[in-house]
Amino acid sequence: MSLFPTVGRKQVKVRISWWLVVAFLVFGVFMHLVPFYIMISTSIKPATEAMAMPPTLWPKEPTFAAWGLVLKLSDIAKSVLSQPLSKYFLNSMIMTFGTMILSIPVTSLAAYAVSKLIKGRASKNLFIFFIGTLMLPGIVSLIPSFLLTRNFPFPLPVAPNIPGTDVPFPTLRIWNTYWAVIIPAGFSASNFLLFKGYFDGIPDSIINAARVDGGSEFNIFRRIILPMSIPVYAVVSYFTFGATWDSYLWPLVVIQDSAIAPLTLAIRRISDAFGAAGTTNPLTAVGASAGISELVSQGLSWNGLMVLGLLQAIPTFIFFIIAREYLLKGVKIQGLK
Amino acid sequence: MTSVTLENVVKYYYPAVGAADSKPVKGLNNINLHIADGETVSVVGPSGCGKSTLLKVIAGLEYADEGRVLYNEHDVTRVTPQDRGVGMVFQDYALYPTKEGKNNMSYYFEVHHRSEAEKEQRLRETAELMGIGFEMLMGRQVDTLSGGEKQRVGIARCIVREPNVFLMDEPISNLDAKLRERTRTEIRRLLKKFGITTLYVTHDQQEAIFMGDRIAVMRAGSLEQIGTFDDLYYSPANLFVAALIGTPPISVLPVELMQTTLRAAGQAELPLPEQLAGGLPQGKLRLGMRPEGWQVAREPQPGSLAMNVTRIERLFTERAAFAHGDVAGSPVNALVPLDFPDVKILYLTPDWERAYFFAADAETALHLPGAPELF
């Protein structure tokens, strides 16, 4: 209430402005919620109604047909999706949780060390080393990283020979595996910044008290710092989950095998197939592949795509709901920066 | 039963960001200190003087760059704080926020894998020592406690492990005035009871005098002087110590010694006893006098200085007052009996038995009165 005058609140001009502000905010919230509504309502519409003009607000005869079709999509149209949808879902889960399990400890321990354990110039240099990449456009490392996944640590098609011998260097190939998504994300510069900011706010005296009490630095971290740091871990976990679950370009580049493809790639495939087929009119789906025609004839069009969207959106949504208290607390902590 | 000794301890620190070739500054400059077993030494000095650093070096939270730290005869200079067996109390309490009071105290035992029985027993004993009502504090989450309660838990955490050495870093600075008084009495009581070697750091002079068997004065990383209150008050090592110890502070007047006469601030001429004058160099000097060292009169006396009184401060505990003012521009404080109300000018005659003399442009003490013989 700090911007509005405290005196003269009841004046007409002030009241009008107040309600304008409220309207503006409410409209914003509303617009943010509309997609959820539209997606849910469309997903339970029959196919034709999903393509009706004018669009209907609520399905006349709600049906879960689209849901069923989407979940069985690969059974119906192998050419569109070769794996059952659940497989893609699972792959996304594996990649996302794998990334979280690797990245969060690695990043947070490093942030703690730079914040509290390492002093002086070394600390400053490490800091720049860790967050320097944030300031640089990451896209430039796309291709090199891709090549690295094939013959780590050489961005080459074939490893060079160990000098003086005929034996090539041993290389690691993580291309086209879950690891290709998980390992490059092992350290996150932006999360590092969040962690460090938080740890910086912990008074040194508490850590000193713990040192006097006993235990190794790692024990102190585990028993004293960690319980105190739940807000930042919650926030980082949420961001990491959301970002990895939705990751699109990188899996597109490094994952070739449908069996391990995440849901985002499946969505691309499907929306591609529908787009090529012309989902404008089920009857005039020119050039539609057999799979698409089959799906369409069974009543799948945009309702199905909405189902896909919801499937993609729901896990992050659930995560948010579960963690919302911590997230709000996390925002408050940020405010103290 | 541990004595603490510091031998030629030097610690460097690098001034903050910016200058790449910033030269290191001595945070601790050749400290030599011996704390006898069971003794309490307070460390006092202006902020930035290095007293906290000294504490950390003794605790092991920072390591000396040169010199040695010894507990009894053991060289612990490089030993981790975990293994030195110290107990420490912090200015901001430094309690573990996610734990209850009890767990704050028992953390030590858990980390050192002590038996459950020993832990319980020590907790019980400490709770008794800390007095009534402490048991209730132990059960509460520490972030719900008030400042004073937190500090009690902090102190308890320190003593529960029966340390070799107590280290206290301005433990009561964050408490309000009344609480401070009460808590410092309680701390003193505990220290006397246990007879454990203690180092007590504070910026408050009176606190330092109250707590310490001996007081150490530090400035800019150096130990200016260490001694009992009397040592510091009557035989200060230099002007800095003289000015730091004593409230109201010592009055310092520029004077000039000519033969056996002291010319003060361009006005009065004060005759000096020959013996005294003989021991001082001629020329410009500084005369130091504590408030109680002046004979005060309302009328001009021979060999007295005129003081403009700006303020009279009543001492409620005695029938006396402090007169604050100046003699020819130099601030002066004098102790006056109470029947000198509201005068504008007082005439001060120095009691040469209590006079201090310092060099005119250095802090060197040229003559000190020494502790007065009372009987």
Add this chain to the structure above:
Amino acid sequence: MSVGTDVIEPKPAAQTVEGGRTRKRWLNWLFVIPAILFQFFWGWYPMVIAIFLSLTNAPIRGAITFRGIENYVRLASDPLVPMAFRVTLIYGILSIILTFIIPIITAILLMEMPPKTMRVMMILWFLPLSGIASTLFWQYLYNEKFGIFQYIATAVLGLPPQTFLSSERFVLFWLIVPGIIMYGPGLYYIAGLQGIPKSYYEAAEVEGAGFWRKIWTISLPRLRPIISMTLLFSIIGSLQEFTFPDLMTRGGPNGASRTVVMYMFTLLNNGRIGDSTALAVMLFALIMVFVLVFRLAFKSDPDV
């Protein structure tokens, strides 16, 4: 409670200090070593070798050959490249202009709400809607036969049927519209605003400051570092846009919405890996120009 006389028989110290361990500083480095390795191999190393790779054919099979600036020359004469840059610049600049200010204002206005309302609004606003999901949603809305936008255009506004995403002229605009309509408060702005003591505003009010003046003299200056950081990251980010346009239009009618990164991906798929890398380096250079200009223009940078 008598003080002083009852000195307890001093117990032997609970621990002795013989054999105390010395501090092993190197253990602290164990905390950072994994991070250093990851950041080196997947952060700095790829960036650095990008330049070198762009001077080769960067193959995934066969032999690697050095090409010098051949890739760059080829790209320079490829008409699709300047087109992609044009698209990227228009998209980037347009999206910043149209969507940067609103989150700031929204955050400032949100802080005016009573705490409970603010909390509810914040939760609702930050309900995550996956970016991927939202592309499906917006494609649906933009559909020319039955999308809501078409409905509004023809039935409500009485305009001829619009082409939205298949319009070469306006596709970029339509891609940015979602960012405008779906506005929300910026998280970091809220955090920053929460740190401003109410007394500042009260003092300003006593001096007669009005609504906008308070924002201008109190809220905005406090937010300045956050705004400048966010702006910088927005610029860097929007010039590397890929996901949204890719899913929405796959490059739009005749490349009208094909950003540089999208063309990079096309090149990659066509086996022109060396070219793709060189294109990335070109984009990098362009973005760094922006960054440097930005840093020169806004001197105060807290972090690095």
